[in-house]
Amino acid sequence: MAGRKRAKRSSVKKTDILIIGAGLTGLSCAFKLEKKRADYLLAEKENWAGGLARSFRKDGFTFDYSGHLLHLRWPETSKFILDSLGKNAKPLKRKARIYSSGKFTAYPFQMNLKGLPAKVRSECVEGFLKARRAFPEVKAENFRDWCLQTFGKGISKHFFFPYNAKLWNYPLEKLSTDWMGQFVPVPKTEEVLYGAYKDDVKGAGYNHDFYYPETGGINALPAAIASGVERLSLDSELISLNAANKTARLRNLGNVRYKKLLSTIPLKYLAEKVEKAPETVRKNAELLEHNQVYILNLGVRKCPLPQHWIYFPEKEFVFYRAGVYTNFSPSSAPRGFSSLYVETASKSGEFIDLKKAEGRIVKNLVSIGAVKDEDDILTSMWLKVPCAYVIYNEARKKALPELLSWFEKRGISSAGRYGAWKYSFMEESVKEGFETAEKLLKR
Incomplete structure (x- = not known):
């Protein structure tokens, strides 16, 4: 994050509210606490804020962790997000298709x-x-x-x-x-x-209208929110957590005492950080499963496809979804060029031969007319999401409430897509940040 300095050891030792993870939930919670003049510290393991709402620049192209889009539905969070982006918020109407049986059909x-x-x-x-x-x-x-x-x-x-x-x-x-x-x-x-x-059924589903930043990729949103958050420490990964003594050991900060804590990191990983965790906590954490996602971002000569994103159910395609960033925002690529993303999923920890996968992906893209041939690809970037989609199964039904309850009894809230171990969207992450801030202030 521009202008944000890395944390210095011993700069903070005590705080009323400690927030772990500066994704959208952590940032939104901190923003609300800042407005209330509460005593808090937001600690982030990376050297940037925003979590997976991150954008990268390479060879003149802007890439995200795939299509991170703003589907807005609640008044308070909608206003906050749009106010944060200001004139940079671009409204869009969904152009999505499914490619199957050799045909493009509407979503x-x-x-x-x-x-x-x-x-x-x-x-x-x-x-x-x-x-x-x-x-x-x-x-x-x-x-x-x-x-x-x-x-x-x-x-x-x-x-x-x-x-x-x-x-x-x-x-x-x-x-x-x-x-x-x-x-x-x-x-x-x-x-x-x-x-x-007869004709396409239009407007179905939760994502028919959305927003995306005109410039800067999706990182424009967390960057705007972070500008209103003073006590943000980057490069401050949670190393261990003593829930009994309410002490967190953070990289570059050492031990930090807190009164209340919000964790937005994956719940499974949080449980693994607890010192002398009871066997029930360890076993419940082991029951939580997730997959992993690799995103291949491509900078190409002009892509003729008009869609925002396309679903690919058939086995001949190695990926399940592909999208065109420049159809969200032309500024994602130099004039006359396009930026694309392709998403592939696999089991957690499974080895993927990225070079081989990229070759198959390019052939698939050529077959549907997204690019003319391999020479149309000017640059590429692989990004990995190690914890992508949490698995909803019977084990989750049992383990999740028990884990959340154990942490809550010790003054620890776990919220956000991965903190609450669920499938959700960006605005909901902001909403949970606001709600958790209010809850922490009332305790």
Whole structure:
């Protein structure tokens, strides 16, 4: 973060509120505490603030950790985010597609079957209507069965099964349905029929309208928030936590005594930092699972695709999603060029041959017309998210409330996408930062 100095050892030893992690939740909490003139310290392990809302510049191109977009729905956080960005906030309407059976169709797949080959479309519609007539006696308890009950065999076969197998890298019959909520639109029968035989069903899903910074990539948002946060210490990773004595050992800061603590780092990792943690805490932490995501960012000659992002359910594509940054903001690349991102997921810790993967990705992009040939690629950058999507399963249902309760009893809140160990979006992270600040001030 520009102008922000690294922490000096012994600069801070005591604070009322210690915040671990300067992602959007930590920054938003600190911003609120700053306004209330509370005594706090925000500690971040990296030498920048923003967490995964980070942007990189390379050879004139701007890259993020894939498509980080601002879907706004709550008045307070919407105003805060838009005020923070000011004139840099660019409103956009979603241009998303699915590529399957050699065709681009509108998102969401289940409502927009019209462009598919006739045989595939009929299979999807007939399966959906049959599922609607079935009235199952037992509610599905896993994602695979839920898809079959809700969408039928055709839609499940051609999109939901292959796409989610790629995304989660986890057996769908063991994946619970707790994560879906607004993320998986469930259509009415008339919507499926209209989208199959008449025209696209527009505006479905939570992400049809969004914002993205005109310049600076998504890092423009955390940079703006951090400018209002005075007590931010970078290069200050949490080394260990003594929950009994309310003392955290931080790199470059040493031991810091606190009265209350907010952690926004992955809950699994927080539990591993606890000194002399009870066996139940260690075992519950081991039960929490996640996958990893690699993002290949590419600077290319002009990409002709008009979409913001595209989903790829089929196995021939090594990635599950690809997007075009320059369709969010032309400033993401020099004039006449484009910046792209491609997302691939795998099991946590699994070795990925990035050179081999990049070769396959480029061939896939050429096959859909995103680039003409390999010579169109001018620069590339791989980014890794070691803890990407948390796995929703029966083990999480048991372990999560027990872990959160154990920490809460010791004055430790754990919030944000990874602190609360959930699937969420950027505005929700800001919202949780605000809410946690209010909670900490009332204790």
